[in-house]
Amino acid sequence: MNDLGAGFGYLVKGQRWVAGHGRWFGFGLLPGLITLVVYAGALVGLAYGADDFVAWATPFADDWSSPWLGLLRTTLTALVFLFGLFLAVVTFTAVTLLVGQPFYDSLSEEVERSEGGEVHESGLPLWRELWISARDSVRILLRVAFFGIILFACGFIPVVGQTVVPAIGVCVSGFFLAEELTGVALQRRGLVLKKRLGLLRRRRLLVLGFGVPLALSFLVPFVAVFLMPGAVAGATLLARDLVEPGEGNTPGTGTGDTAVAAKEWTAPGS
Structure with a gap:
């Protein structure tokens, strides 16, 4: 329980940090705003098209009598939209981080600089x-x-599908949101995805304490945009706690797992 509270504390600290550094808050808003416009359009399209998709996918129910036809398709339409919303919540961070890589790297480095100690750099080209x-x-x-597919299927289980499954879905969203956000700082330390996931599993409650409240708040699109700069700042502080002394590369160098991973993207003979 202490780890859950500590994880939430990092989220609060991150928001406080950007509140005290207004220039960096505005700097970190831009990628989220761009991504929000794209995602909002996609979700509106899904809301309008989900019922047509369900009708197309369930031709076997065309001859069902009322109320069973309406009940089946209304339930499936809701599940399709919820599944799309679930994916939007989880992928929003990934897409925003990709769009805003230079923005968030600079923000994360500034957080580490303000906290004192070593400021890690990957040493890799952008x-x-x-x-x-x-x-x-x-x-x-x-x-x-x-x-998501497993949880979608479990959603049809009576009672469990309406209680336990949504709770598990939020935890899954929170864990992977935390991975994406801490990845900004951990990638600079030369840690590849496998090692980053290992770090997060090792402190699962701490990570969930950070990620679950964020996942819930990200269900409100505008909130997600305004929390994103502080989420990156908080995740940077969290990453500093997750990494044991000696893990990762040396500050300012391209050594470590990130440099190794980068070689996979270098064409033969280059």
């Missing part, structure tokens, strides 16, 4: 960092999709 971030985001999204 294009390599973007490639690594994009690849890791795809891997995370595949994991999220796997959990």
Whole structure:
């Protein structure tokens, strides 16, 4: 329980940090605003098209009598929209971080600088960092999709599907949101995705304390945009706690797992 509270504390500290550094708050808003416009359009389209999709996917129910036809398709339409919303919540951070990689790297470095101690740098060109971030985001999204499909199927279980499944879904969203956000600071330390996930699993309650409240707040689109700069700041502070002394690369160098991972994106002979 202490770890849950401490995780939430990092979220609060991050919001306080950007509140006290107004220039960085405005700087960090831009990627979220761009992503929000795109996602809002996609969710509006899903809201209008979900019932048509469900009708197309359930032709076997065309001859069902009332109220069963309406009950089935209304339930499935709601589940399709909720599944889309679930994916939007989880992928919003990944897409925003990809769009705003230079913005959030600078913000994260400034947070570490203000906290004192070493400021880590990957030492990689921007294009390599973007490639690594994009690849890791795809891997995370595949994991999220796997959990999402399972949770979607479990949603049909009476009672459990309306109580336990949504709670698990929020925890899954919170965990992977925390991974994406801490990845800004951890990638600079030379930690590849596998090691980052290991760090987060090792302190699961701490991570959930940070990620779950954020996932719930991200259900409100405008809130997500305004919390994003502080979420990056808080995740940077959290990352400093997660990493044991000696883990990752040396500040200002490109050594460590990130540099190794970057080689995978270098064409043969280059």
